[in-house]
Amino acid sequence: MKNLEMLDISFNKLVGRIPDTITAEKLRFVFLTGNLLSGDVPDSILKEGSNIDLSYNNFALQGPEQPACRENMNLNLNLFRSSTVVNSSRQLLPCVKTFKCPQYSSCLHVNSGGKDTTIKENKTSILYEGDAAVEGGTAKYFINEQTYWGFSSTGDFMDDNDYQNTRYTVSLQSSNISGLYSTARITPISLTYFHYCFKNGKYM
Numbered sequence: 001m002k003n004l005e006m007l008d009i010s011f012n013k014l015v016g017r018i019p020d021t022i023t024a025e026k027l028r029f030v031f032l033t034g035n036l037l038s039g040d041v042p043d044s045i046l047k048e049g050s051n052i053d054l055s056y057n058n059f060a061l062q063g064p065e066q067p068a069c070r071e072n073m074n075l076n077l078n079l080f081r082s083s084t085v086v087n088s089s090r091q092l093l094p095c096v097k098t099f100k101c102p103q104y105s106s107c108l109h110v111n112s113g114g115k116d117t118t119i120k121e122n123k124t125s126i127l128y129e130g131d132a133a134v135e136g137g138t139a140k141y142f143i144n145e146q147t148y149w150g151f152s153s154t155g156d157f158m159d160d161n162d163y164q165n166t167r168y169t170v171s172l173q174s175s176n177i178s179g180l181y182s183t184a185r186i187t188p189i190s191l192t193y194f195h196y197c198f199k200n201g202k203y204m
Contacts, residue, residue, distance in 0.1 A: 010034050015029035018042050029138060033154050040066040048074045055080040055155045062094050069095035078139040080152035087192030092196045101197035108149055108195040113183035146195040
């Protein structure tokens with residue numbers, strides 16, 4: 001176990017807590033997404049240079065005072081929907097203590113894997129915000145604080161010998177709408193886009 005570098009036990013319905021002490025000194029890639037793990041996220045797993053995916057679990061809410069929310073940590077950590085807190089915005093923004101939306105929206109337009117693109121639809125100009133400038137990563141959690149959206153990307157393509165998952169976009173065949181659907185962000189396990197200032201209502 002001391003030489004273990006990658007641990008992937010995602011989607012196994014595991015319960016319990018992560019041990020406070022982990023002896024695998026070389027462990028740098030930890031994928032625990034889609035389990036039922038609980039308790040706090042221990043400091044022992046937050047090693048410099050690590051890639052840790054804890055999304056979709058039952059951990060206690062990780063607030064700004066918790067080790068998992070320390071600023072300027074040199075690691076990739078995905079806590080998207082990692083707790084059972086009832087407040088949905090806290091699940092999307094796990095390390096934010098308080099947040100109030102300055103304004104609300106009823107739509108989200110993203111040009112996945114591409115650049116910002118404006119498209120005219122029914123004589124209306126619609127901005128599709130791009131995420132091409134956001135680098136890949138095996139446990140990527142990104143938020144755009146200006147327009148209140150983000151994404152969670154989990155997993156690693158284990159057949160490409162690229163542990164940093166730099167192969168995160170792919171070019172597609174051209175579509176009828178110029179500028180859209182010519183690229184896409186790809187992910188091995190799951191890719192979820194979200195908007196954390198939606199108006200209340202029913203969405204299709």
